[in-house]
Amino acid sequence: MLEEIIYGFGLALIISLLTGPLLIPVLYKMKFGQYIRDDGPKRHLQKAGTPTMGGVLFLTGAVTGTLVFAPKTGPVFLVLGATLAYGLIGFIDDYIKVVLRRSLGLRAREKLLGQLGVAITVSVVAVFFLGRGTELVIPFSGYRFDIGPVLYIIFTSLIVIPGTVNAVNITDGLDGLAAGSVAISTLAFILAAIMLELQGVAVFGAALVGGCLGFLRYNIHPARVFMGDTGSLALGGALASMAVVTGTELFIPFIGFLYFAEILSVIIQVISFKTTGKRVFLMSPLHHHYELKGWQEQKVVRVFWLAALIGAALGLLGMHNIG
Structure with a gap:
């Protein structure tokens, strides 16, 4: 298993690194430039025009590394399919924003219906076709309870x-x-996939990591390309579907602590402003709050990476008996 994981990671990394110099000039030529909100941190205005849809870089690497080195099993195709389906929703959203020049992209209802359709499909396939079952595992305790297929x-x-x-x-x-x-x-x-002997899912995860690290070569500050919704929705779909097939759905608040802190900051900000007229944060999501407090962008990213690492470590500590 270890060899396939390493090879999947390496191939995805190489493809992502090599695709960058080919794709980024094309995105520039086609004027797929990022729209920057004028109500955000002023330093971000200089990023206007940086090409987006760069998620294609790491998706190309991740998909190739998985298909070449992962066993062709149901869980592998499920996580691949979910990742690409959400990536497609993001691509359509990006296309409407940057090509059709409709700044808000897909309408909220359209995006929600698309996401919901993919989520239901993933859940149904996992339960009724892959034998995932309907048990949930309580982190750290190992206690399991069955909520049934409907719930x-x-x-x-x-x-x-x-x-x-x-x-x-x-x-x-x-x-x-x-x-x-x-x-x-x-x-x-x-x-988690290794502990559960889900070799293909482990290879997929490794290929995704390789693709992301290759993409960082062009996305680290100052970014030459942004992933756009093409990339960010695909990454979210990858994490969520891996949680489903490994039965670690309840571990996401730990592993994904950073992401939920970010979305919670938006929810708190909206509720506070609508009910009291006051803002809790200088700006949401949370990373913009720290920017407006005077942190350099690179410092915010490093600190938030550390938060992601702590969350992943906590999640792993709670997985000691998931098998």
């Missing part, structure tokens, strides 16, 4: 998967932040 599908497709996907999407706001933190979080799911 499991509702819980997973309405909360776990969309919550994870959108939390990662919101985290993608600084150079290198989402790619680096997801690479860290994915390590926990790789180890």
Whole structure:
């Protein structure tokens, strides 16, 4: 198993690194430039025009590394399919924003329906076709309880998967932040897959890490390319689907602590402003709050990567008896 994991990682890394110099000039030529909100941190305005949709870089590497080295099993195709499906939703959103010049992209209802459709599909396939079952494991205790197929599908497709996907999407706001933190979080799911002897899922996770690290070569500050919703929705879909097939849905608040802190900051900000007219944070999501407090972008990213690492470590500590 270890050889395939290493080879999948290496191939994805190489493909992502080699694809960058080929794809980035094409994105520039096609004027797939990022739109920057004028109500955000002023230093971000200089990023306007940086090409987006760069998630294609790491997706190409991750998919290739998986297909070449992972066993062709149901769980592998499920995580691949979920990742690409959410990536497609993100690609359509990006295309509408940067090519059709409709700044908000897909309408909220359209995006929600697309995400919900993929989430339900993933949940149903996992339960009824892959034999995943409907047990949930309580972190750190190892206690299991069966909630039945109806409640499991509702819980997973309405909360776990969309919550994870959108939390990662919101985290993608600084150079290198989402790619680096997801690479860290994915390590926990790789180890979970190894413990459960899900070799193909472990290879997929390794290939995703390799792709993200290759992408960071071009996305670290100052970024030459952004992943766009093409990348961030795909990354969220990858994490959520790996949690489903490894039965670690309840570990996501630990492994994905950073992403849920980010999305929680948005929720708190909106509720506070609408009910009291006051803002809790200088700006949400959370990474912008620290920028406006005077932190340099690179410092915010490093600290948030550390938070992702701590979350992944906590998640792993709670997995000692998931098998």
